[in-house]
Each structure stands twice: as structure tokens, then as C-alpha cells.
Amino acid sequence: MRKTVSFLTMLSLLCWAWASTSAEGELTPKPKRLPNIVFILADDHRWDFLGAMGHPFVETPNIDRIAKEGVLFENAFVTSSLCSPSRASFLTGQYPEQHGVKNNFTPWDNANITYFEYLKQAGYHTAFIGKWHMPGAIPRLRGMDLFVTFDHMGGQGAYYNTPYIVNGKALKAGETPVPGAKVNGYITDDLTNFAMQYVEDNQDKPFALYLSHKAVHLSMQPDEEAAGRYDDQEIRLPSEADSWLALADGNFKHFLWSSLEEKIKDYAETATAMDQQIGRLMDKLDELGLAENTLLIYAADNGYMWGEHRLIDKRWAYEESMRVPFVVRYPGAGYRPGQRSSEMILNLDLAPTLLDVAGLKIPGHMQGKSVLPLLQSRESGDQKLPGEFRDAWMYRYFEDFPYPVPAQTALRTQRYKLIDYERGKRDELFDLQSDPREQHNLIDDPAHAAVQARLRQQLQLQQQQAAQTHTRQAPAAVASVE
């Protein structure tokens, strides 16, 4: 009997101990895992060539899905509308005056600190996959675990059969830089394959992935599936443009040997081909159960003008050139899905935002601002008035040989834009509210003299601030690519 009682007592104690452990296990909150970060950058994709922006025929269902499940920034810009300077600003959170990449010639300074260094120190596994395209040799980036890129065609890469470089090692065309990932030859598919394999391989730890596409840059080649999709579409050119714009006078030296309409169709099809690949990566995140805890951002390094102002290019301080798509999905932020923000955000804001999301302090040398507070506005009633986040910002284009575009500095506010040309063209002032297409230059309008004076003063101040030297705050010892 005594033995039976002792046995039952022991059994009860064991049950209680098990039950309490179990209860404690449920009640004690798990330490929250750092959110994964996936940043997708397109090349030359202008802000309005998206289904979500109401484009009449371009199909981008997957980028639209990011917008539907996240936040779409309708007023996102780059501070310099040229590949290399813009890309360096995304990585460093700084103006070209600070990171030194002013055009496609000034080399990347290895002393620059990218956001990867901070994330690496915070425990992230880091990867850069795709187009680096900055002047100088491909660097050995600090804080980078996997660096897949290419230097083919001066860093531009080709749509087909680009040979890759992995952590400094050059591979042959067709050789994969990420074991397990297929190379089928079309660059957008390949880069997506590498990214998907990387995500799968690193799903158990927080990762920060930067997927940098060549698409939709010249020569604007869609894959077989998307090619010809928009053949029957009727293209409406801007009123000041015409079909011959690509061929008239000196324009044909940009090798756009077709009518403007045909080239726009190629561009749209290449965007759709890229969107399909973005969808594959999103599906992979879903399949691995990572979507909920992943910050996903889609953006572009600059826009592109298709006949506006009779130009076919980026570089200029006009809206179509400097304005980019910027879509964020991060369920953890607590926003209302499908929210749209009209606040002006910049490429400089990416790095501080990512550090903010990772719970890190934003170093003083970063000149952008975290957009996380904008994501956290749950209801439309909570939204602040546009302009409270940023009321004005400076655009800067440095000469880029051999393109005959004058150096220019501009100030963009919610309402006005002042463009100051170094030489070769009269300064311009536009009231974006009444003239969103920037067709009526108000620079000599006496009624706008006071506005102009105020904007010039603001521009001068912004220039001084951008040029102000800040000591770079490097994170402590960080593993480098080996």
C-alpha cells in the first residue's frame, strides 16, 4: 500500500513537473527572430510602368501583389538618376557627394560602409546577387557572405549567357555560382534561381538578400514567354514626342533602331518577364513559411523617359527620370495592407530603414531617414499630412561622358521643382500641382519670383548639408568575403 502511495505521489509530481514546464513553455514568449530582408532592385524601371500604378497595359501582377499586401510609395525618387550613383546611395544611405560615385566613371570607394556591414554584425547572413555596375574593380565587400555578380560588358551584363563571378572568382558562362541553382541563360531567370537557392539554403537564420536585376535596361530583351505579349497594344506617346524620336538627329546613336512605340513594347515586356521571376521568389518565401517575417522591398535605380521633353533617357531631373517604384511588404510592421503613401521618400532612405527594421541604431553619416514610421500608420486617419516626413530634397546629376546632358542640381518639394543647370540650358521652375508634366517653365515669371528665391535658398542649404563631411561610423570587426 505504502509502495503504491509512493508510486502515485511520484507519478503526480512528474505529471505536475511536466505540466508546469509545458505551461511555462507556452507562456514564455520566444525571443523574436530578426526579420529577413529581401531587397529587389530593377534597372531603369520607371515608377508608372506598373499595373498597380494604373498603367493601361503593362502586367506586373507580382509587384502589384507586394503593393496589395504592403505599402506602395507613390512619391519615391532617386537623388541622382544614373545607375552607379543611385546604386551606391541605396547601399550607403548617402548622397554621391559622400560616397564618391558621382557618375559611371568615379570609382566605388572601398572605405564606403554599406548597410550589410551593420546587418552582418547584428547576426544576419548576407548576400548580394546580381548587377553591381559601379566603376572600378569589383570590390571585396565587407560584411558580405555571398557576392554573386558579373563584369561582362563593362558590368552591364547581357540578357543571355552572362558569365558570373562569385566572391571574386570568375566562372565560365553556364557555370552556377550557387550550388543547386540552375543556369538557363536568361539573366533574370538565372539571378532569381540563385536568389531562391540562397533563401532555401539560409532559411534557418536571418538573412539579408539584395537581388539586383539587369532588367529592364537596354537592350530591353524579354524572355520567350513575354516576348510579343504587347504587340497588339496601341502606344500613346507624350504629345511632344513622335515615332521618329529615336532616329531623328543624334538620337539614333543610342542604337534604338526602331520606332519609339516598338521600343516601349520591348521595355514593357521585359518588365513583365522580370515580374514573373519576382513572383517565383515570392512563392518560394511562401513555400518556406518565411513571408510573414520577411521585409520585401521592390525598387529601381532610376526611371526612364520615353519621349517626355523629347528625350529618351534618364539623367535629367524630370519626373519620369528621377521617380521610381518603391513597394514594401512587411507584415510585422502592422500597416493596413494596400496602403499608399504620398510622402516623398528617397533611395537614401533604404539603408536607414533596413537598420531600423533590424532594431539597429542608424549611424550619423547616413543621410537618409527610416521610412518605418510611415509603414506603421495603420489607418488613413493616422496618416500625417504629406510633406511632414520630408518637405524638400536635392537632386544632383554630375556630367557623365559621353552623354551630352548638362550637370544639374534640382530642388523638389511637394509642389515645386527648381532645376539649376550648370551650362548649356536655361534653369527651369515648374509648379507640379498645376503642371505635373513640367511643360511650362516659370523661371522668368514675375509672379513666381518669390517662390524661386525661396527655393534657391533651400537648394543652397541642401547642397551644404549634402556636402557636409560626417565621420563614417563603422561597425566593429565584421567578417569579410573570403
Added chain:
Amino acid sequence: MHMLNTLIQPQWRTAMVLLVTAIVMTLVYDFGLALPVILRNTAGVILFGCIILGAGVSYIGARMKGSSPLQATKIGLLLPVLWHLKEIWMAGQIFGLAAGIYAGLQGFYLFYYALMFLVMGAAHLCCELYYLLGNKEQSCSWGVSGYFLLPMLLLCALEWLGWMLTGLDIFMFQGFLQGYRFLFT
């Protein structure tokens, strides 16, 4: 008019008409912002035609007025050379004289000249055919036609060689930019 006829030799007249047309079309296309868009667009098409076909038309015009193939080639190059100088001048406005001149050496312009020789070669064949069918005395040899192919062949061969030796498209862009970096940065 009489003075113009005295000043401009018959062989040069077609080339001069094309030159004036190109200048007027440039003014309309680039600076006629107040003009109707349709007019500016038409000017753009004519201008493109002058730049691409002007050498060939000038060549025919010169041959019809008695020029030898060599003299007609010189006359045919009038418009391409002046258009090229305009491009150099425009680049010089932004990058300075030296870099502007270097900008004028872009592969694009070199291949443009090679293309102009091809166009003049086609014009030469047209002239020869015309003379042959009409039993005219001006007909020279068909063999001259081959010379018009030479600039393109030479450029393509050099481009190919450069690619093989340096891995750079030396004329088309990347090699040209390397040269710029070396000389100006």
C-alpha cells in the same frame, strides 16, 4: 541666284541643297518649340534622311555633273563631316574641347563614316548602271565599287582583333570608355 550659281560649282550644288535642308530641319526640329508638333516631327524625318542618305544623294548629284568618283566621294562627305563637327561642338559645350573631340571619336561615328562609304558605294553602282544603260562616256570601272567596302571591313576587322586581344569592344563603347578614363580621369 546668278551669284550663287557662279559661286557654287555644279558638282557641289546637290550637296549644298542637302546641307541647307539639314540646317533648316535641325533648326525646326531642335529649336522650333513653338511650331506645331507635326511640323517638327516631319523635320525630324527629313533630317534623319539627310544624315543617313545625304552622302549617297550628293555623290549621285556630283557624278551627274561630271565629277570623278574621287571628287564625288569628297563632295558626298560634306554633310556627314559637318554633322559630325556639330556633334563634336555640342559635346565640347558640356565636356570641354579636348573631351568633346574625343567624344567625336566614338565607335558610333567611325561606323557612321563606314556606313556613309557603303551608301556612296551603292550610289556609285547606281551611276555606273545608269551610264552603262545609256552608253555614256562617263562610265569608269566597276572595280572602283570595292573601295567603298574597305572602311567597313577595316573597322570590323580592327574591332574583332581588339575584342580578341583585350576582351573589349574597342570602338563601340567599353574600350572607348577605357580610353576616356585613361586620358581624362
